[in-house]
Amino acid sequence: MSVSNLSGHWTDEQLIEHLYDVGPEDSHLNGCRDCQARLSSMQAKRRKLELSPASEDEVSFEFLAAQRRKIYARLTERSPWWSSLQPRKLVSAAAVLVLGAGLFVYEENHRQQMMANKVSDAQLAEQVSSMAEESEAQPTAPLQALFDE
Ligand SMILES: [Zn+2]
Structure with a gap:
C-alpha cells in the first residue's frame, strides 16, 4: 500500500x-x-x-x-389490431385477402359453370343422340344431292 x-x-x-x-x-x-x-x-x-x-x-x-x-x-x-402489424405483414395480409377474394370469385364462376354444365349435359346427350340418328339416317345424303342436280 x-x-x-x-x-x-x-x-x-x-x-x-x-x-x-x-x-x-x-x-x-x-x-x-x-x-x-x-x-x-x-x-x-x-x-x-x-x-x-x-x-x-x-x-x-x-x-x-x-x-x-x-x-x-x-x-x-x-x-388496435392493425397497429401490431408491420407494413410488410399488412401487404401480405392484403394479398391474402385479394387471393381469397379471387378464389371465391373463381369458385363461384366454377360452381355456376358446373350448374350450367349439369343443365346442358342432358341437352348435350340429346343432341349427340339426335346427331347420331341423323348421321345414320343420312349417310348418303351428300351423294343424293349430287344426283339431284
Ligand atoms: Zn491523520
Whole structure:
C-alpha cells in the first residue's frame, strides 16, 4: 500500500480502504482525531448509502423506467389490431385477402359453370343422340344431292 501523505494523515483512499477492511495497518488512525473524524464522516456516508442504496438519480431513473414500462404496456394493451402489424405483414395480409377474394370469385364462376354444365349435359346427350340418328339416317345424303342436280 502507498504510504501516508506528507502531513502523516491518511488519504481519502486509505480511509475508504479501511472502511472496507482492506486499508493499511497504520497506527496513525488511532492517534489522529482528524483522520478519525474523516473516517467517521465516511462511515456515516456509507451507512446512509446502505440504508438507502438507491440514490436520488437511481430512484428517479427507476421511477421513470417503471413509468415508461407502464406506458408501453398500456399502449400495447389499447392498440388496435392493425397497429401490431408491420407494413410488410399488412401487404401480405392484403394479398391474402385479394387471393381469397379471387378464389371465391373463381369458385363461384366454377360452381355456376358446373350448374350450367349439369343443365346442358342432358341437352348435350340429346343432341349427340339426335346427331347420331341423323348421321345414320343420312349417310348418303351428300351423294343424293349430287344426283339431284
Ligand atoms: Zn491523520
